[in-house]
Every structure is written in structure tokens, then in C-alpha cells.
Amino acid sequence: MEINGVVIDETFAEAFDMQATRLVLTAADQQWAREAAAAMTGFGTSVIACGLEIAVERELACEETPDGRPGVAILAFAVSGKELEKQIPRRAGQCVLTCPTTSLFAGIDAEKRIPLGKTLRYFGDGYQLSKRINGRRYWRIPVMDGEFVCEEDTGRVAAIGGGNFLMIGQTLAGVSQACRAAVQAIAEVAGVITPFAGGATRSGSKVGSKYKTLVASTNEAYCPSLRGIVHSALDEEEHYVLEVVIDGLQPAAIAQAMRDGILAACRVGREQGLRRITAGNYGGKLGRHHFHLAEVLR
Amino acid sequence: MTLRLQLRSAPPPMMDLSAISFHSLMSMNVAGVCQLEICPQLGLIGDWFNVEGTTEDQRSVIEGSGDWLHGVGTGMHGGTLIVEGDVGDNLGRRMLGGTIVIHGNVASSAGSGMRNGSIHICGNAGDNLGGPWRGERTGMRGGMITVGGECGQRMGHRMRRGMIMVSGHVASQMAWDMIAGTIVVGGATEEFGFGMRRGTIVLAESGIVGKASCSLREPMAVGRFSGWLPAGGEILPLLFAEIGRGWGAHSNAFSEREPQNCGSLRDLGEGWRERQWLRSRGDRAVGGQGEVFGS
Numbered sequence: 162m163e164i165n166g167v168v169i170d171e172t173f174a175e176a177f178d179m180q181a182t183r184l185v186l187t188a189a190d191q192q193w194a195r196e197a198a199a200a201m202t203g204f205g206t207s208v209i210a211c212g213l214e215i216a217v218e219r220e221l222a223c224e225e226t227p228d229g230r231p232g233v234a235i236l237a238f239a240v241s242g243k244e245l246e247k248q249i250p251r252r253a254g255q256c257v258l259t260c261p262t263t264s265l266f267a268g269i270d271a272e273k274r275i276p277l278g279k280t281l282r283y284f285g286d287g288y289q290l291s292k293r294i295n296g297r298r299y300w301r302i303p304v305m306d307g308e309f310v311c312e313e314d315t316g317r318v319a320a321i322g323g324g325n326f327l328m329i330g331q332t333l334a335g336v337s338q339a340c341r342a343a344v345q346a347i348a349e350v351a352g353v354i355t356p357f358a359g360g361a362t363r364s365g366s367k368v369g370s371k372y373k374t375l376v377a378s379t380n381e382a383y384c385p386s387l388r389g390i391v392h393s394a395l396d397e398e399e400h401y402v403l404e405v406v407i408d409g410l411q412p413a414a415i416a417q418a419m420r421d422g423i424l425a426a427c428r429v430g431r432e433q434g435l436r437r438i439t440a441g442n443y444g445g446k447l448g449r450h451h452f453h454l455a456e457v458l459r
Numbered sequence: 460m461t462l463r464l465q466l467r468s469a470p471p472p473m474m475d476l477s478a479i480s481f482h483s484l485m486s487m488n489v490a491g492v493c494q495l496e497i498c499p500q501l502g503l504i505g506d507w508f509n510v511e512g513t514t515e516d517q518r519s520v521i522e523g524s525g526d527w528l529h530g531v532g533t534g535m536h537g538g539t540l541i542v543e544g545d546v547g548d549n550l551g552r553r554m555l556g557g558t559i560v561i562h563g564n565v566a567s568s569a570g571s572g573m574r575n576g577s578i579h580i581c582g583n584a585g586d587n588l589g590g591p592w593r594g595e596r597t598g599m600r601g602g603m604i605t606v607g608g609e610c611g612q613r614m615g616h617r618m619r620r621g622m623i624m625v626s627g628h629v630a631s632q633m634a635w636d637m638i639a640g641t642i643v644v645g646g647a648t649e650e651f652g653f654g655m656r657r658g659t660i661v662l663a664e665s666g667i668v669g670k671a672s673c674s675l676r677e678p679m680a681v682g683r684f685s686g687w688l689p690a691g692g693e694i695l696p697l698l699f700a701e702i703g704r705g706w707g708a709h710s711n712a713f714s715e716r717e718p719q720n721c722g723s724l725r726d727l728g729e730g731w732r733e734r735q736w737l738r739s740r741g742d743r744a745v746g747g748q749g750e751v752f753g754s
Contacts, residue, residue, distance in 0.1 A: 228696040264693055290657060290748060291639070292694060293620060294701045299694070307691030 162455060164424070166431030167438060169454050174325045174419065175442035176450035179208075179238045180245050181320030181410055182275050183268030185221065186257060187232035195220075197260035198233045201252050205237070206357045207406075209366070209377050212248045213239040214322060214408050216354035227266045228310070234268050236354045238322045238408040242273060245317060250280045253311070258284065258302070264310040267297070271316030278302075278311035321450050324353075324407035324415035327365065327383065327439045328426050329399045335434025336401045339426035343405050346425035352414035353407050365404045365441060380441075399436055412450055416457045423458060460515055462492065464508040466523030474501060477530030477549065482537040482557060485514045514538075526566055532559045535576065548585075551578045552592070554602065560712045567611065568592065573621070574601045579712040581720050583608035586630075589623050590616035597638060599623070605709035607720030615642050618658065624705055626722030634660055637749060643702055645723035652684065655742045655749035659698065663727055665753035684741030690752055695736065703728015 162169040186201065188194035198217050205215035215237040226232040239245040257265050258281055265277055278300030282289045285302040292299045298313035328343070330336040344360030347353060355361070370378035381387045382394040383402045395402070405422055409415035429435050440454055462484060474497060484492055489512075493505025504510065508521075517538040521531070529547035532540050536555035545563035554573040564582035570589045584606045589599035590613050598617040609627035619638040628646035636654040643661040652660060706728060710721040734754040741747050 228693070230696070288748065290750075292641075292659070292698070294697050295704065299697060301694055308693045310693045310697070 162458070164427040164458075167427045167435050169423070169458065170437065170439040171453075171455060172440050173442055173445070173451045173453040174323070174440035175445060175448040176321045176323040176325075176412075176415065176452065177448040178450075179214075179240060179320050179322040179408065180242045180317055181236060181238045181269075181408070182245060182249060182315050182317050183218065183410075184235045184237070184249075184253075184277075184315055185226060185232055185266040185268040186235060187221075187226045187228055187230040187264045187266070188260070189230060189262035191220065191231040193260060193262045194230075194232050197257050197263045198235055200256035200260065202235060202356075203256070205252075206362070208238070208240050208244075208322070212244055213237050214354070214356035215252070216356045218352070218354055219348070228264055230264070236352075236408070236410070238320055238354075238356075242275075242317055245275050249275050249315075250277065253277055254281050254284070258304070258309050258311070261306050266312045267315035269316040269318060271318045273317040274314040275317050276314045278313050281309075281311055318410065320408065320410045321412060321415055322408040323448060324409060324419055324450075324452055325404055325441045326419055326423055326426075326454065327402055327404045327441060328435060329383075329395065329402045329437040329439065330433075330435040331398055331400055332434030333401050335429060336403050338433060339429040339435045340403045340405065342429055343422035343426040346421040347405070347407065347418045350414060350418040350421060352411060353409040353418040355405055355407055355418075357406055361403045361405055363403055365402065368443060368447070394439075404441065412452075415450075416452055419452055419454075420457045423454070460513045462489075462510070462512045462514045462519040464492075464504065464510055464519065464521045467507060467509050470523075470525060470527050471501060471507075473527050473529065473547075474507070475530045476528060477533035477552070479504065479533075481519055481532055481535050481540045484519055485517055485538050487514070489513075524563070526564075529566075532557075532578075535559065545582070549592075551576070554578070562713075562716065564608070570599055570602070570604045570623075571595075572597075573599050573604075576602045577708060578602070578604045579709045580604070580606045581608070581713050581717050583627075584610045584614075584625070586611035586613050587616060588614045589618050589621070590614070599640065603705050603708075605705060607709065607713060607717070607722055609646065615640070618642070622701065622705055624702065624709070624724055626720070626724050634658065634749075641698070641701070643724060643727070652742055652749060652751060654745050654747070656745060656747045658749050660749070660751045661698070661702070662751065662753045663724060683744045684739045684751065685743070687737040687739050687753065690736040690738035692736075695731065695752075699728055699731040702731075 202215045218234040218236045221232040282300040290301040302309040340361045365380040366377040367380045381391045495504045520541045522543045524544040530549045532551040537557045539558045541560045547566045550569040552571045554576045556576040558577045561580045567585040568587045591598040597619045600619045601621045604623045606625040610625045610629045612630040613632045615634045617636045618640045622641040624643040626645040629648040631650040633651035637658040639657045641659045706724045739751045
């Protein structure tokens with residue numbers, strides 16, 4: 162298969178079951194909301210060492226938020242519910258509670274819950290107030306600019322992490338351009354995030370390592386500098402590879418994101434140096450969700 | 460179709476319906492409802508009321524009621540009960556769910572000990588609305604009560620959760636020993652909030668802003684509450700959205716027949732942003748962290 166001169170490999174992306182939550186963060190203006198979200202989602206690129214994969218899903222207009230203020234929706238993914246329960250209150254406490262004017266709300270309804278104000282309330286040292294409104298419980302913690310309003314908890318749902326595709330090209334400029342176009346297109350899809358910096362990663366990894374303590378290490382088959390000394394997946398004209406990793410709430414959202422992302426990347430085309438699109442998998446043995454490139458592009 | 464209970468003859472001096480659970484009527488036919496015993500002295504429902512209709516829309520209507528009819532909707536936990544006329548004491552006592560609509564006035568202790576559901580009262584309410592019954596530690600513990608008219612003394616006494624909204628004036632001793640919850644008053648009140656530990660009182664028309672002191676009679680004993688300071692806005696959008704929803708339900712219940720009783724709180728859900736809100740905290744004499752919002 163070829164789109165705009167770019168070869169689409171006959172392969173699939175292998176994705177895994179994860180646990181996810183959505184938070185709605187609001188503030189007096191969009192700038193504070195963005196800054197709090199930047200802190201909250203910092204160091205949240207990969208579960209390999211960050212504990213969770215977390216990023217802004219989209220910005221929210223005033224009429225979309227519970228308190229009528231501008232905000233952002235944040236999606237977070239972890240390998241287990243327990244890990245989410247550990248990471249989310251920690252980040253909420255250090256990054257949102259601390260940021261001027263912010264409030265924090267649940268962004269998803271589910272039976273299983275991740276604590277927010279339930280644990281953060283103790284910062285109020287006895288001056289915290291609880292308010293039950295429309296069946297939801299909010300904590301009000303006195304802080305130096307007024308009150309930090311924080312919902313008791315948020316929902317936790319089963320989700321999928323590790324949807325991906327790789328862009329392979331002749332020039333760095335072309336691959337960068339394709340990558341940015343892809344990430345921009347994926348940003349429009351609801352229910353997905355691309356957790357890496359700028360939505361892309363250059364360090365595609367394989368499972369395990371020659372060093373026993375490492376769970377993941379560089380994927381030498383896609384490292385152009387190792388062509389000729391390892392069994393490489395790249396030919397002589399393929400000098401640069403970037404990967405977009407996608408976490409999503411449903412398989413359909415990931416498939417949609419992969420489709421929109423690949424099509425946007427392919428619009429950059431062979432003339433700009435993009436030659437091939439492929440996807441990362443582990444032979445289909447580790448993850449139960451397989452996204453075949455040909456199927457998502459159909 | 461709705462189940463109708465119509466008073467057949469002159470009422471007794473007093474009738475206590477607290478033994479009749481109105482949600483259980485929803486699974487009965489007319490003959491079954493007629494066989495329900497009110498009390499040994501008064502006999503059966505069928506002895507006093509003409510019963511007709513069915514319960515497929517989960518609604519029942521009492522016609523011909525008056526202040527002699529007590530304990531209506533006790534322990535109710537579903538469906539809708541509409542009362543055409545006044546009712547006596549203990550309306551919706553220990554209610555757990557559903558909706559009661561009163562096209563008239565209610566006497567004392569309506570919503571006493573209620574945990575959930577809604578009571579919409581078109582007219583006035585008597586004393587101890589949402590308060591505790593004698594010897595009980597707490598009053599209302601959830602749900603919503605709206606009153607289109609005025610309300611008597613000791614409203615929201617020892618209230619623990621839920622919301623009470625009164626369009627008109629409220630007599631003295633409101634929210635004494637309040638534990639938590641929300642009270643909204645459209646008219647004036649006095650001597651309120653003594654012993655208040657937590658909870659929120661919104662005085663929608665208090666006229667505090669722009670005056671040297673509160674236009675109400677000294678609302679709280681001197682020194683027991685803090686001065687009026689600008690209210691932090693963080694919780695207000697959520698709080699007033701709830702007020703708007705609650706009063707919207709009240710207006711829906713009465714807008715066709717009694718539009719005049721949709722009252723002063725109608726525009727608060729949206730219009731609160733146009734006003735300046737101040738807040739006072741207390742009761743400090745008991746280490747309370749309650750809050751009173753005035754505009």
C-alpha cells in the first residue's frame with residue numbers, strides 16, 4: 162500500500178490494556194489552567210519510569226466546565242488501578258493544588274474511583290469544608306488566593322495504551338514535519354493522548370535488555386547508526402525514524418487517531434523525504450489489541 | 460394514569476397517614492389501596508377516600524386534604540405524590556426518595572429527618588422545617604425542600620445535609636446548631652445561625668452590600684460571626700447552579716397554576732453573577748466554620 166508515495170507496511174501496532182482516568186482542571190483564566198496542566202502532565206511520557214502516561218486531551222471552553230471557567234481535560238493512563246491511585250493524588254497535590262486559582266473535577270464517570278479531594282483535603286488542616294452538590298462531593302481547601310475546590314474523586318476505566326506508528330524518512334526535516342502534522346491531527350480526536358514530548362519519541366524500545374535490571378532498551382533494528390552491524394529494519398535510504406505513541410479510552414479512538422495521524426503524515430509526502438510508515442509490535446504475543454495499518458486506513 | 464385519593468365526607472379532627480407508604484401504593488390496585496389501614500380508630504383508606512385510577516405513571520394525588528392530615532409521605536422512597544390542599548405536621552418525614560408536591564401550606568416538621576428526595580411546597584411552611592423530631596440528634600440529612608411562601612421558626616435546626624430554599628421570609632432561630640447543608644432565603648430572617656458548625660446560608664436579598672451594616676436585624680449575635688468580607692468565588696458557580704436546578708424544579712411544579720409562587724429565587728441560578736457577594740463565618744462561639752453569603 163502507498164499513500165502519496167509513502168509506503169505503508171503490512172504490519173500492526175500492538176497495544177496493551179491499561180487503566181485510565183480523565184480530570185477536568187479549571188482556572189480563572191486559560192493561562193493558569195494551561196500552566197497547572199503543564200505541571201500536572203510533566204514527566205508523564207511512559208509508564209516505564211514515570212508511573213503513568215498523562216497529557217492534555219484538549220482545552221475546554223467555559224461552557225464545557227463544571228464551574229463555567231476555562232479549563233483543560235487531562236487523560237492519564239497507568240498499568241494498574243493501584244498505580245493510578247498512587248500517582249494522581251500526588252500530582253494533583255503538587256501541581257494543581259499549588260497553582261493559583263485552579264479547581265479540579267472528575268472528568269469521567271465510572272464505578273471504580275481514583276481519590277482526589279478525598280486525600281488532598283487534609284492539607285486544609287481542619288479548615289477544609291465539604292459540600293455535596295447534585296450528588297457529587299466537593300472539598301474546599303482554604304489557600305492563599307481563596308479556596309481550592311476539588312472533587313472528592315474521579316472515575317477509573319479500562320483503556321488501551323501503546324497504539325503507535327513509525328515514520329521513516331530520508332531527511333530529518335521531512336520526518337519532523339510529518340510527525341508534527343500527525344500529532345496535530347491526532348489532537349483533534351477525542352479520548353486519546355500522545356504522551357511524549359511534542360507527541361513523538363525517537364527512542365522506540367524493545368522489551369528487555371542485555372542488562373538484567375533494564376525492562377526496556379533501544380530498538381536497534383530501527384537505529385540508522387547500527388545499519389550494517391545488526392539485523393536492521395531500515396534500508397540505505399532510510400536515515401531517520403520517529404514514533405508517535407497513542408493511548409486511548411477505546412480501541413476505536415486509537416484506530417481513528419492512527420488513521421488521522423498517518424494520513425496527515427503522508428500528506429507531507431515522499432518529496433519532503435518521508436518514505437515509509439510502519440508500526441511497532443512484539444509479534445502479537447504481549448498485547449491483545451492489534452491495530453493493522455491496512456485496516457485502520459481502510 | 461394517576462392514582463387518586465379523594466376525601467369522601469367531612470374529615471375527622473385528625474388523621475395520621477404515617478402508616479401508609481405511598482411508594483408501596485405504586486404496586487397495588489384500587490381494591491388493595493382501599494384495604495390499607497390508616498389506624499385502628501379510623502379504619503381503612505377506603506372508609507374515608509374514594510380511590511380511583513392506576514399507578515402506571517408512578518403518581519398519586521390526594522384531594523380534599525387539610526391541616527388535619529398528618530404524616531403524609533412518611534418514609535416515601537420513590538414516585539410522585541401530589542397533594543391538593545394544605546397538610547398538617549410531619550410531611551415527608553424520614554423520606555428517602557421521590558417527590559412530594561403540595562398545592563397549599565404545611566404545618567410543622569415537614570421534611571424532618573429526611574434523607575433524600577424532594578418536597579416542593581407552594582404556600583407557607585410551619586415551624587421546624589427540615590429539623591429533628593423530638594429527641595433526635597439531627598434534622599434533615601439529604602434531599603431538597605423548596606417553599607414558595609414563608610417559613611416558621613427553627614427552620615433547618617441541626618440540619619446535616621441537603622438543601623432548603625424559601626422564597627419569602629423565615630421566622631427566627633433558623634439554622635440553629637446547623638451541622639452542614641445549604642439554606643437559601645429569598646426574604647428576611649433574624650436571630651439565625653446560633654451554634655452553627657458548618658453549612659452554607661445564602662441570603663439572596665439581604666441588602667448587605669453598600670450599607671454600613673446589615674439591613675436585617677443583627678443577624679447573628681455580636682462577635683459570634685466574622686465581619687462581612689468579599690466572598691471567594693470558587694464554589695459559587697457550583698452552589699448557584701444547584702440553587703438554579705432546585706428552584707427550577709419548584710417552578711416546574713407550580714408554574715402553570717400558581718406562577719406567583721415561583722418567587723424571588725427564580726433568577727438566582729443565572730443572575731447571581733451580576734451581584735456582589737459577601738461572606739460572614741461562624742458561629743465562633745462553638746468553633747463553627749459555617750458561612751453566610753449575602754449580596
